[in-house]
Amino acid sequence: MEEIEFYLDAAKETMDGALKHLTIELSKIRAGKATPAMLDGLQVEYYGMLTPLTGAASISTPDARTIVVKPFERKMINEIEKVIRNSNVGLAPMNDGEVIRLNLPPMTEERRKELVKRVKNEIETAKVNVRKVRQEANDSIRKLKNEGVSEDAVKAGEERVQKLTDSYITKVDSIFVDKEKDIMSV
Numbered sequence: 001m002e003e004i005e006f007y008l009d010a011a012k013e014t015m016d017g018a019l020k021h022l023t024i025e026l027s028k029i030r031a032g033k034a035t036p037a038m039l040d041g042l043q044v045e046y047y048g049m050l051t052p053l054t055g056a057a058s059i060s061t062p063d064a065r066t067i068v069v070k071p072f073e074r075k076m077i078n079e080i081e082k083v084i085r086n087s088n089v090g091l092a093p094m095n096d097g098e099v100i101r102l103n104l105p106p107m108t109e110e111r112r113k114e115l116v117k118r119v120k121n122e123i124e125t126a127k128v129n130v131r132k133v134r135q136e137a138n139d140s141i142r143k144l145k146n147e148g149v150s151e152d153a154v155k156a157g158e159e160r161v162q163k164l165t166d167s168y169i170t171k172v173d174s175i176f177v178d179k180e181k182d183i184m185s186v
Contacts, residue, residue, distance in 0.1 A: 003144050004157035011137035011161060015130050015168045022126040022172065026179050029118055033064040034104050038091075044083045046076065056080065067091075067102040074098070107183075115183050123176045127169055134165040 027037040036059040046056040053059065057071040057080055069084070071077050074097075081100050084093045091102040107115075141157040 001144075001149060001153050001157065003147075003149065004141055004153065004160075007137050007140045008157070008160055008164065011133050012164060014133045015164065018126050018129040018133065019168065019171060019175075021129075022122060022175060025122045026119060026175070029115055029122070029179070029183075034061045034067045034102070036061060036067065038067065038089060039069070039084070042083055042087050042089070044076065044080050053080065053083070065104045065106075067104070069093075069100040069102070070098070071100075112183050116180050119176060119179050119183065123172055126172045130165055130168045130172065134161055137161045 024040070027035070028040060036054075039053050039059055042053040043050040044053055044056050045051070053069070056073075056076055057069045060068050060070075062068055069080060071080055077095055077097065077100065081093045081095045084091065084100065084102065089102075091104065094101045094103070138158050138161055141154055141161065144157075145151065145154050
């Protein structure tokens with residue numbers, strides 16, 4: 001059944017997108033060491049346009065606990081500092097006129113547990129997205145009944161969608177286990 005294969009492929013592609021989105025979101029949750037990805041998603045007004053922070057400054061990590069943001073133009077330093085301060089990154093920027101330093105404090109047990117809760121929220125969102133894709137695929141496959149596709153083929157298609165969903169939920173769960181271990185290790 002060509003139509004069923006089409007819906008299965010579309011569901012797989014969308015579920016892949018949900019996984020990619022999850023990994024991007026989880027990369028923003030720090031697990032003890034500084035990464036430039038922690039500032040992904042921040043945008044600064046640069047020549048009248050909202051620009052990703054990486055388009056207005058270079059971001060580096062000279063050591064495991066420091067992020068250095070060096071604006072391409074010195075006049076942008078205050079704007080970049082304001083964007084970082086107002087973001088939900090949870091770091092206090094220190095501006096020396098040349099660069100902005102972000103020092104990551106050592107994580108307390110309480111902070112680690114708080115981060116694991118944030119990770120759980122992202123994981124739950126990913127699972128909801130995968131299940132939503134399952135629902136849409138099943139709805140599309142059920143509509144094929146009206147177009148003359150046999151009930152057995154529709155049932156088989158729904159079972160394949162469920163297997164696909166189960167495999168993606170398992171992947172999401174394994175991502176959670178890895179991230180939780182990463183956060184909780186001292």
